Amino acid sequence: MRLGGKLLSGAFWLLAALGSQNASGAELLPYTVRNDSVPAPLGGLSGDPRRGRDIVLDRRRGNCLICHSAPVAGEPFQGELGPPLAGVGSRLDAGQIRLRLIDQSRISPRTIMPPYYRIEGLRDVDPAYRDRPALDAQEIEDMVAYLRTLTD
Amino acid sequence: MSRGRALALMVMIASLITPLITPLPTHADPLPSGTGFLSEDLQARQADEAANPGMLWVDEGARLWQSPQGATGASCASCHGDATTSMRGIATRYPAVDATSGALLNLEDRINLCRTRHQKAEPYPYESDPLLGLTAYVARQSLGLPMDVETGGAAAPFYAAGEAFFHRRQGQLNLSCAQCHDDNAGRSLRGDTISHGLGNGYPAYRLEWQSLGSLQRRLRSCSFGVRAVQFDYGSPDYLALELYLAKRAQGVAIETPAIRR
Known part of the structure; x- marks a missing residue:
């Protein structure tokens, strides 16, 4: 019994260390939340602001302008549901931006902002998108790098 | 002036001015139809039987x-x-x-x-x-008549299911109908304006479809948009939701076939 309990708790520890995992084997890289921030880059990856800009504008990936405005030329139609992205790089540090992209609902539970790096606790997900996050870790880091450049 | 007459006068004055400062409770105003979010040109086309493709x-x-x-x-x-x-x-x-x-x-x-x-x-x-x-x-044949569905009695459990559907988050983007169509109706989603999610114009001619389509088809588009399961046509989930949406449209005039973007 005692041994079984130890094995069980060990298994839980291992799972936690591996990050979220599910039946299909998809997994998220682990991260640590401190206050309203995830200070360390996901997987230690470094982001590329140029790629990040593409993801922010890409309607099939970030699609950020559906809800936010951003200081981007050639984009006449911009959303007004979320706060403007202009100046976000001055208002928030990289870790704070990272957590807001990963799962804004950890900061404000009733937020309208989708979680871009989460697979748990979602309901009736389209089979084409099931068991994988909306964006991968590299895409999150690229977006963090780009949004940090929006300082004005 | 006796105290009784003074009181009567006060009551009379109060009854005269009260309606001016606090409107009498009435039924809530109907929500605005999605037609109001169309351009003037499209509104005119919808209203003209010879020009409305529907x-x-x-x-x-x-x-x-x-x-x-x-x-x-x-x-x-x-x-x-x-x-x-x-x-x-x-x-x-x-x-x-x-x-x-x-x-x-x-x-x-x-x-x-x-x-x-x-x-x-x-x-x-x-x-x-x-x-x-x-x-x-x-x-x-009901053009211009206000929506007025029954939600009590045998319809009550269906209505409750539709209301629950409307308010629960779903899909990879984790959004409920209410978060857009209640909380943010009238605001811009890129070039589009979020409607109140009323079905009073359906079947409607959607420019995106270049065709007439049912409200169920529109609901499937919404599910697709939040990366949620698109339920089958006529599924209990969408039927219940249709009833809830119809109740939301209480008092709103039928506009079938409406034009929608």
């Missing part, structure tokens, strides 16, 4: 209304006569519970049930031109 389906529905169907060879008109009188107001009360089966039916379902039960004909598939045409033709 009228092509209505005309086809009018033809089918007179056409013999199924083993009985009966047309809709054989039993219901002139639709302009017999169908007036019908669409305002749908979805509704069928007394015989206890099932919740939208207008499409009711037409198909009439086909199988009375005409001994095959049901039309969802989104087929005949079903869209007949549905639009029947709904058109």
Whole structure:
């Protein structure tokens, strides 16, 4: 019994260390939340602001302008549901931006902002998108790098 | 002046000015129809029967209304006569519970049930031109009449299910209907304006489809947008949601076939 309990708790520890995992084997890289921030880059990856800009504008990936405005030329139609992205790089540090992209609902539970790096606790997900996050870790880091450049 | 007369005077003055400062409680105003979010040009096209492309389906529905169907060879008109009188107001009360089966039916379902039960004909598939045409033709007979569905009695559990659906987050983007169509209606989503999510114009001609389409098709588009399961046409989930949306549209005039973006 005692041994079984130890094995069980060990298994839980291992799972936690591996990050979220599910039946299909998809997994998220682990991260640590401190206050309203995830200070360390996901997987230690470094982001590329140029790629990040593409993801922010890409309607099939970030699609950020559906809800936010951003200081981007050639984009006449911009959303007004979320706060403007202009100046976000001055208002928030990289870790704070990272957590807001990963799962804004950890900061404000009733937020309208989708979680871009989460697979748990979602309901009736389209089979084409099931068991994988909306964006991968590299895409999150690229977006963090780009949004940090929006300082004005 | 006696105290009694002074009191009476005060009551009289209060009763005169109270309505001016606090409006009497009335029914909540109907939510605004999605037509208000269209350009003036599109609103004009919707209102003009000769220019509204949805009228092509209505005309086809009018033809089918007179056409013999199924083993009985009966047309809709054989039993219901002139639709302009017999169908007036019908669409305002749908979805509704069928007394015989206890099932919740939208207008499409009711037409198909009439086909199988009375005409001994095959049901039309969802989104087929005949079903869209007949549905639009029947709904058109309620043009301008306010939506007024029953949500109590046998309809109550369906209404509760629809209300729950409307308020629960779903899909990879983790959004509920309410977060857009209640909390952010009227605001911009890129170039579009978020509507209040009323079905009073359906079947509607959507520019995105270049066709008439049912409210169920529109709901599937919404599910697709939040990366959620697109439930089957006529599924219990969407039917219940249709009833909830119809109640949200209480008092809103039917505009079928509306034009929508």
